[in-house]
Amino acid sequence: MAVDRTSRGGRDVAPLNDWQARLEETALTPVRQTGRRFWAVVAILLAIIGWGVYAYSVQLRDGLVVTGMRDRISWGLYIATFVFFIGISHAGTLISAILRVSHARWRRSALRMAEFVTVVALICGASFVIIDLGRPDRLLNVFIYGRWQSPIIWDVLAITTYLTASITYLFVPMIPDLGLFRDRLAGRSSRWRGWLYRTLAIGWNGNPAQWRSLASAIGVLMILIIPIAVSVHTVVSFIFAMTLRVPWDSALFGAFFVAGAIFSGIAILIIVMAILRRAYHLEEYATEKHFVYLGYLMAAFAAIMIYANISELLVHGYKLQEGVEFHFRQLFLAEFAPLFWFYLLGGLCAPIVIALVPATRNVRGIVAAAILVTLAMWIERYFIVVTGLRVPLMPYEPASYAPTWVEWSLLAAGLAAFALLIALFTKLFPMIAVWEVAESREAAVTDDGATRPIGEGPRLAEEASR
Amino acid sequence: MTTAVRRSAGTVAVALAVWALFVGIAGPAIASHVEATVTSVGEVSVGETVAIPVALHSRDGTPLAGTVVTFYLHMAFAGVEGDAEIGQAMTDELGVATLAYRPRLAGHHELRLEYVAAGDGEIESTSTIIEVTGGVRLVHSPAGVDVPGVGVELLMAVLATVWSILFWVVLRIVAIARAGGQAGDAGLEARR
Numbered sequence: 001m002a003v004d005r006t007s008r009g010g011r012d013v014a015p016l017n018d019w020q021a022r023l024e025e026t027a028l029t030p031v032r033q034t035g036r037r038f039w040a041v042v043a044i045l046l047a048i049i050g051w052g053v054y055a056y057s058v059q060l061r062d063g064l065v066v067t068g069m070r071d072r073i074s075w076g077l078y079i080a081t082f083v084f085f086i087g088i089s090h091a092g093t094l095i096s097a098i099l100r101v102s103h104a105r106w107r108r109s110a111l112r113m114a115e116f117v118t119v120v121a122l123i124c125g126a127s128f129v130i131i132d133l134g135r136p137d138r139l140l141n142v143f144i145y146g147r148w149q150s151p152i153i154w155d156v157l158a159i160t161t162y163l164t165a166s167i168t169y170l171f172v173p174m175i176p177d178l179g180l181f182r183d184r185l186a187g188r189s190s191r192w193r194g195w196l197y198r199t200l201a202i203g204w205n206g207n208p209a210q211w212r213s214l215a216s217a218i219g220v221l222m223i224l225i226i227p228i229a230v231s232v233h234t235v236v237s238f239i240f241a242m243t244l245r246v247p248w249d250s251a252l253f254g255a256f257f258v259a260g261a262i263f264s265g266i267a268i269l270i271i272v273m274a275i276l277r278r279a280y281h282l283e284e285y286a287t288e289k290h291f292v293y294l295g296y297l298m299a300a301f302a303a304i305m306i307y308a309n310i311s312e313l314l315v316h317g318y319k320l321q322e323g324v325e326f327h328f329r330q331l332f333l334a335e336f337a338p339l340f341w342f343y344l345l346g347g348l349c350a351p352i353v354i355a356l357v358p359a360t361r362n363v364r365g366i367v368a369a370a371i372l373v374t375l376a377m378w379i380e381r382y383f384i385v386v387t388g389l390r391v392p393l394m395p396y397e398p399a400s401y402a403p404t405w406v407e408w409s410l411l412a413a414g415l416a417a418f419a420l421l422i423a424l425f426t427k428l429f430p431m432i433a434v435w436e437v438a439e440s441r442e443a444a445v446t447d448d449g450a451t452r453p454i455g456e457g458p459r460l461a462e463e464a465s466r
Numbered sequence: 467m468t469t470a471v472r473r474s475a476g477t478v479a480v481a482l483a484v485w486a487l488f489v490g491i492a493g494p495a496i497a498s499h500v501e502a503t504v505t506s507v508g509e510v511s512v513g514e515t516v517a518i519p520v521a522l523h524s525r526d527g528t529p530l531a532g533t534v535v536t537f538y539l540h541m542a543f544a545g546v547e548g549d550a551e552i553g554q555a556m557t558d559e560l561g562v563a564t565l566a567y568r569p570r571l572a573g574h575h576e577l578r579l580e581y582v583a584a585g586d587g588e589i590e591s592t593s594t595i596i597e598v599t600g601g602v603r604l605v606h607s608p609a610g611v612d613v614p615g616v617g618v619e620l621l622m623a624v625l626a627t628v629w630s631i632l633f634w635v636v637l638r639i640v641a642i643a644r645a646g647g648q649a650g651d652a653g654l655e656a657r658r
Contacts, residue, residue, distance in 0.1 A: 148618045157621075161628055168635055175642060202639065203646025210645045217638035224631050395551055 027432045045420040052413020055406045064134040066406045072399035073389045077407040078132035080382040085125030091265030092118030093166045100222040112433045115170040120421040122163045151238040158235045169221045177430040179204030233261045246323035247388040256308045263301035267373035274367045295366035299355035323391045347376020499583040504594040512600035519564045529561025537565045540576040569598040
């Protein structure tokens with residue numbers, strides 16, 4: 001066993017090789033050192049959140065009339081952002097689970113960051129539903145007057161389950177690394193940090209019984225999390241698809257939403273990885289290969305999204321029911337045309353071109369593609385919500401909707417909260433899955449000498465097979 | 467003489483004030499340029515298509531051909547009342563416009579017919595009432611689809627399974643903690 005388990009809290013003494021020492025040092029550095037730049041970023045993010053809190057207080061005081069939402073377009077920026085955040089929450093759990101199940105070894109450097117993104121995005125997304133309620137106390141009505149027939153109830157159940165499973169899925173593989181932090185930072189960090197790592201490491205010392213339990217827990221979780229994640233976004237799509245509105249009248253909505261969620265999730269993961277790579281000098285672990293592979297994955301999902309769009313638009317356009325013509329006109333030719341064409345060309349076609357052309361198939365190119373996808377997918381969510389409600393149900397003039405400063409402020413605050421929570425996570429928890437990256441390295445070294453199937457790290461696979 | 471003048475002036479002033487008040491409250495009088503006659507259709511049943519003819523004539527009795535008549539139904543839904551447009555028809559050479567109307571709900575249907583008078587473009591309207599009898603409504607949609615075996619119980623079973631598996635994972639975490647504790651105790655024993 002080349003991977004040294006002593007670094008994970010084991011009591012045996014064995015020398016660490018240089019590579020692993022460097023890996024552990026890289027993981028520990030963000031926790032040990034915090035520069036002025038970090039605090040400056042935190043201050044800016046807190047200022048934006050503070051402004052958002054003020055905007056929310058205005059909304060609480062005056063009611064939802066301070067937003068652009070009215071009786072006919074009763075969902076707007078908030079619900080679009082909720083759908084967007086729930087979508088990007090698929091970054092971590094689903095992507096990491098799929099890559100684990102498919103034994104993609106290159107995934108290991110991206111895993112932990114992806115799982116962070118999931119938990120944080122879910123928290124931010126759920127808060128937008130409460131913001132949209134206007135009066136947060138009415139959340140209780142979901143539980144007091146909720147009906148099983150309502151997709152809202154399914155949504156609450158699915159998101160609660162997903163959040164619990166995602167936190168568990170983030171925590172379980174992190175236990176050995178928390179043991180590492182507990183041991184390496186013992187006596188060198190503040191008392192509360194010592195207490196935190198001691199508590200969360202739950203007595204990890206890397207004995208075989210612990211590895212066996214860890215392997216079985218991860219094995220079950222990575223299978224379980226996939227149907228949960230799929231169900232979450234399917235149920236989110238049901239909120240629209242089960243409402244009698246022409247543009248939402250689609251049996252494809254569930255699959256469309258899930259594909260879009262994974263698509264936007266990959267894009268956000270690439271952006272977060274690029275920022276953390278630059279901020280914490282992770283070039284050795286988040287390499288160009290990781291970005292290019294994620295870029296390929298993103299391009300594949302872009303192709304799926306193009307297919308889904310063509311299928312959806314062609315079927316609706318061929319039948320052209322009353323209201324569809326109006327909907328198509330507003331999307332392709334009228335009010336929303338510039339942004340909708342940006343979504344189609346910039347958000348769906350461009351990422352494929354960027355991933356395929358050798359000149360752009362690098363970190364910068366893939367990050368640029370990810371930014372395009374993120375913007376395009378937010379726009380798509382906005383269009384699903386707003387243009388769907390804009391199609392008149394009776395012969396009256398279509399309603400108009402424009403977000404107010406309160407809504408834009410709360411959107412900015414939500415994004416700032418997302419960034420702040422990710423930043424704080426990196427200062428508290430190991431953002432690299434140290435033991436998994438080490439196992440990956442060991443497997444790669446072993447592969448150089450002898451051919452062996454690509455799979456989980458040798459130790460975990462060994463324990464899981466028992 | 468002076469007193470008489472004063473009285474007269476006062477009377478004129480009061481009369482003007484009363485006239486101004488009347489004009490202010492009542493607004494300008496609008497003279498109708500069109501005479502509309504709606505033929506009563508009496509009682510109809512839910513789902514039965516009924517023709518509602520309206521004849522438009524000018525004051526001198528000339529039929530008004532080519533005038534568009536818009537038919538509105540007074541409706542109340544979820545506490546909101548208003549007129550919903552149910553159709554349009556154009557008058558023929560006899561000045562008659564007919565709308566084929568199929569009531570979907572039983573009850574007292576109040577229709578407003580709106581048309582534009584020729585010449586000065588004033589919008590005028592008239593109304594008629596139809597009593598609709600029969601079943602409560604033409605279309606009755608059942609709430610949702612009843613698939614045997616698919617219901618709350620299935621949803622609960624799926625949720626219970628998922629949460630049971632999560633609970634099993636929690637037990638694995640407890641096992642990790644206990645294994646760590648036992649190893650720690652064994653290490654302490656060995657050191658002693």
